[in-house]
Amino acid sequence: MKTIVELNETWEIRSFEPFAALNGEQLETGGWIPTHVPSQVHEVLLREGLIDDPAAYGKGKECLWVAEQDWIYRTVFKHTEPGKKAYLHFKGLDTLVDIFLNGTHLAYHNDMYVPIRLEVTELLRESNELVLHFHSVHEFIKHAELPEEWQGKMRPSRLIRKSEHDFVDYLGPKPYVTRVGIYDKVLLEVIDGIEITEADIAVKLSDDYRQGRIGFKVSGLGFTDGSVLKVQVRDPDGQLVEERELPLRGGVDGSQDRTWSETAELTVTQPALWWPRGHGSQPLYEVSAAVWNVGEARDRVVKRIGFRHVRMAKPFDFEINGRRITLWGAQSAQIQGITHCWNNEKSNRLLDLLENANMNAQRIWGGADRYDDAFYDEADRRGILLWQEFFHDYGMFPDSREYRELCVKEAEYQVKRLKHRPSLLFWCGGNECFMGAEYEQPGVPYIGGAIFLEDYKRVCETLDPDRYYHINSPYGGAYCNDPLAGDTHSYTNTWYVPGADYPIMIAEEIRTSPPAVKSFLRYMGEDKAWPADYSGMITSRSPYPWPDTWTERTSAFGWKKIPPIELFYDSDSLESAVYKFGAAHAYYLRNIIENNRRGKPSSNPEGERICKGHFVCRWNDSWQVIYGSMIDYYLEPYMPYYAVKRAYEPVLLTFDVQNFIYCWAVNDSADDVAGTLHVRLFHPSANAFVNEIKRKVRVGAGESKLVCDLNEFKQFSREYILFAQLVNEHGDVVSRTNDFVDIEKKLRFPEAKLHLTMKGNVLTVTTDKFARCVQLSGSDQGDEFGWLFEDNYFDLLPGEVKRVRILGSHRSGTITAKPYYSPLASTIEMAGNPDKGGN
Template sequence: MKLIIQLNDSWEIKKFAPFDQVHADTLNTDAEGSEGENGWIPTSVPAQVHEILLREGLIEDPSLLGKGKECLWVAEHDWIYKRTFSAPELQDQKAYLHFKGLDTLVDIYLNGKHVAYHNNMYVPARLEVSGLLQEENILVVHIHSPYAYMQQADYPKDWTGKIRPSRLIRKSDQDFNDYLGAKPYLTRMGIYDTVSLEVVDELEIVDNDLSFRLLEGYEQGLVTAKVSGAGFAAGSTLQLTIKSPDQQVVAQHSTPISSEDAESWTYTCELAVPDPLLWWPRGYGEQPLYEVSVSVLVNGEAKDQNVKRIGFRDVKMVQPLDFVINQKQIKLWGAQSAQLQGITHCWNNEKSNQLLDLLENANMNSQRVWGGADRYDDAFYDEADQRGILIWQEFFHDYGMYPDTLPYRELCRKEAEYQVKRLKHHPSLLFWCGGNECFMGAEFELPGEPYIGGEIFLEDYKNVCETLDPDRYYHINSPYGGAYCNDPLAGDTHSYTNTWYVPGADYPIMIAEEIRTSPPSLKSFVRYMGEERAWPADYSGQITKSSKYPWPDTWTERTSAFGWRKIPPIELFYDADDLPSAVYKFGAAHGHYLRKVLENNRRGKPSESPDGERICKGHFVCRWNDSWPVIYGSMIDYYMEPYMPYYAVKRAYQPVLLSFDVQNFIYLWAVNDSANDVEGTLYVKLFDPLSNAFVQEFEKSVQVRSGESNLITNLNEFKQFSRTYILYAYLVDAQGELIARTHDFVDIERHMRFPEARISMEINGGQLTLSTDQFARCIELSGNDEGDEFGWLFEDNYFDLLPGEVKQVNILGRHTKGTITAKAYYSPFTTEGGFTR
């Protein structure tokens, strides 16, 4: 069997001046014991330079205010990673060094000999070193400063003001700006994935290009494996085996490997799977996965093996961005993700799974992997397969123009080929996209200017996808289509409707980004801003004609991309006179805005014209997660705490939705994006919070088919009524079980007065049961475990409650004990209870 020796331990790193040649003693001398006097720092990998220096106390945490600037010197130097390792004696075998992630401009040396130069962080490097290995070996990885590279790189004059110099390097754009929150920026560098030595035993699999499809009627699935490899031995065979989700062999094929193809060989195998179980997106069914293993054997002994898991599903795009899966129309309700961690490109699988848990809790079925994000690990896509999360996958480009030189295009093309071959077998992968805002950014910044680098998206990536993955849709860019790139009537659109007038924005085909700015929860905000800067002593909370920003000037230190211009409708809420009320105002306004937009998109058509198909095919909130402490538009903050609008999104994304549309008339809609038809009795009521009583009501039988959005009724029966009243509706099935509920206001919150509600709370194991004596506006649940207020997660939070309702909330966080507190925002009364799981 192929021998894989992990080389992740016993490394050392050292700073070097840019442009210096690596000295002979560095290349040929064992560095062991040289820490300290010679400046070598011990480490293991994956680990990038900044995180190593932080761990060693050599820099302060760059997430702290002002500390990022003090770290700029790190990426202005070269860094060398070095280690020694023992190698087995080779018996006519081939050996390879495999670097899964190098960031980014790297020279690699083995035993003093230059082995390779690597210049793309998104692809691995696998280098044959068969003739260079000794019993003891010295491996040196020289990471070059990207800034030193840019100083001497060829940069055409006609690119000035159009193409950022950092784009000369195939490296994350976010390493050179503050968009995600790094101040002024943080340029990562180093080894960010595993390193190994691979020794090939006679022959190996080089590539397994796997595809699958369902035949008409779904009575049979076809799996095609185009397997390439190298090496030969007498009795060599290639074997393809498919196992069902319960590990039963359902298909198998073997073919001999010819001796004529010893240097390289390619075989294509196609196997049929009878009556395959269908893989469904989250919320529509199960996610059965079949195991496809490709093995090379010599006289029955396995020499190498590649295992992938697939799911049989039929995907058709019947209209732009309108997907039908297994003959069921599926709307995409999700979020656009960012980099998991600001200080490093290293993958954190625990954090990724926590974010997927939160995504599922928010009733989402899809995730957009943004062109500005890092390369996501294989484990992420495996999880998405198991959970039924549909993936909108972008290539790694962001906002504006790109180099159009042939060498740069070739780098991008090879990168795309690697990505497509790596990910195409995943059933969760819905479609490919060339990048984020590349064309739109140029339209905004340089209207009328010819686009430089468009061939990458219009030709190169398109050809790669059509050649290697022809059954999947390729989207040129996000946004793209129509009279202009951001045209909501023809393609996907990014919602900047508070800063731009966008014709047709009310009913777009697809919102790929919906962003408004608000701070995180109070405890997170104080943790990274400090109380003094979060609410300066001389700040009144008022926004006047002389106010430069809609918040304290100090907040601008923690925002980016003109975040103060992307605020939600805070004018609908009371002015803030302290920090808690400011956090509430922005968070509640953000949640209010997202709720209204999402419910409108879910309805998908105006109440004045309720017939016909739903126009909007999906919606993605932006951003999903914070990579740094920042005031911007995310749902999950730097400390993995949900923002207030996270819960508004969760409720707006619930599969069966009741939604009021308050305008010239008041309408009530029912939207069913669950897998099954629903029917039951709808109760519509008016509640007067001043008298603490329901004053009018009616009921109605309701049926809504799966995938439909129906206008159920208007509220004309109530005639005129006070704007202080609260609209309330709920749908129950024949057994009286709640299917969906909603409530809404007729006036803006700034005009309303809310009672001082007292919350009743029972805690039973991992579940809360809550009720209220009066209308409770925005109940916040919080926890405390011996002073630890972080890591508490509640299934729902920041919700309203009416008298007579009983709400159960699961406790999902990491804590197993502590005190839980419930408090309505406008009430002075708190309710506490002891919690033990």
């Protein structure tokens, strides 16, 4: 059997003069720092205390020297199988690197997005020295010359196939941190006479869903007569449902390097269907291909697949297994800032948060890193649909033959690697490449367009013809960001965008707000979070809508992308400022998402739902920044996250407050829903409901329905609160909502007192008066972080019973609940006596 040894331990690194020639004597000098891999230079230096955390305020500048140096990685490893064909497999090198084994130069690698595999059979000894010389990309850029026709139209860093966000501060910090080093596994692969070099698997489901077909093309190297290929399919319970055995053919007799390639098609009758999250289960079949010789398996490839039928009748109008699926999700950023190394624990935590937020989709942004196989395993298992982009972000790109060849190589690797995934919905060329050029260089011919219009399109059509390829995001229509024809990015805060109210697809919805106070203080410090001389006033002379110190923690003109803070009370403290921005952010996202969920104006309730999906931006923070994320640097969700969670609920009640007030019911669940709709007016001063409308309601799966208007209430005070509940025949609340008919800045809220009880990990909250924005927080011996509440920052009316699961890492501690406008906080202990109430 093929032997795979991970060469992850006993490495050491040291800095080196940029682009100097490397020789043996230099390797014997001191200054080596022990490490393991995958591990990039900044995280090694931070772990050893040799740099301060570049995420800390002002520390990014002190780390600039790291990327201005070359860096050497070195290890010594044993080899105990001489004579067998062997390879060194580098799964992730970042980025310009010369590779040496036992003093012999093996290769130069210049693309961080693709692995490199090198045969080393003749060079291996019992003890081996492996050296990787990473060259300074900054030094490379200093000496690089852009052709005249590219100058002023793209950054010199575009000459390198490396993350764009190693050269800009969009994700933070200021100035940027340019990563370098080994970010994925290094493997020694020893071949037992024969190996599989590629296993191309295509999965199809018949139109009637009764037959699944699995097309194989398995290629390899080396065999003797009598070698066979065995392919098997096992169902989700592990039972063998289909297999095939094929004798290997090909190559030249007598050669140890004989190549071979075999194709086959296996069928599965009545396959269990794979569904997106919220619409059914996610059964996964195991497909394996193994080469056998002399009665032994010499190499094996195993992949998991799912059977689903995807149809796109119109742009972004997807049907899966005959059911229309709208996409409610988020656009992710890089998982970590200091390194490109994959953190699976952090990724899974973000996926948990995504599921808690009622999302069924994730957009893998062109500015993000290459995601690990473990992420796609989870997406398949959880039923999360993926919008997968190639690695390009904002503006023009080189159009040289060499550069295009690198991009094609990347695309071929990605498509072959991921095409069998049931979670993968469609491919996309990149993020804001054409739109960025339209903004920055209006009227200038686009450079590099053939990468997206020809190269990637050809790769996808050749290797994965049954999956949609989208040229770029955004793309389509009279201009790239046209919401009437393609997908659109929400720039309505700084641009007038015709048709923005009812777009076909919002691929990015972004507004800026700071995280919760506890996180903000942790990475700003009290003095910078709220300077002593700051009044909170915003005047015509104010350069920013917040303290000047905040601007050091934002990017991409984040101060121009603020939500409608003018609807909320002025701030005179850090707490009130964080609330104002967070509540405005939540208000904006709630309104825009609910409008998109309705998908059509109340003046045309029988029309088609125009909007096919919505993605908030960004999902997570790579660094400590003030921008638009739902999850902060410490993996803490805050106010906008919970607004999105409620707006993405599969069954949604929503008010459209216009010239008239309408109540809608939207059902994006898998089943029809029915019950009685109660629409009521609540008088906060009298602390009582004063009027009610009842309607019998039935809303089909995938339907958006205007249920009633509120005209029979006639005129009423703007201080009244709108409240609606959909109750099924069993008396269960299917959905609820409340809303205002005036801006919050004009409303006065009572001093509500909450009552808390606890059973197991479920907190129950009731209130004596209307409670605006109930915030839950926890403390476990002073630790305020790692508390994940199923819901938070919610409104609560008298008579309602709110149950919230505690989902975070803490199993004990004090939970506090407090409405924002009330001075009355309630506490309860989690653990010890979980049924005891608190006040």
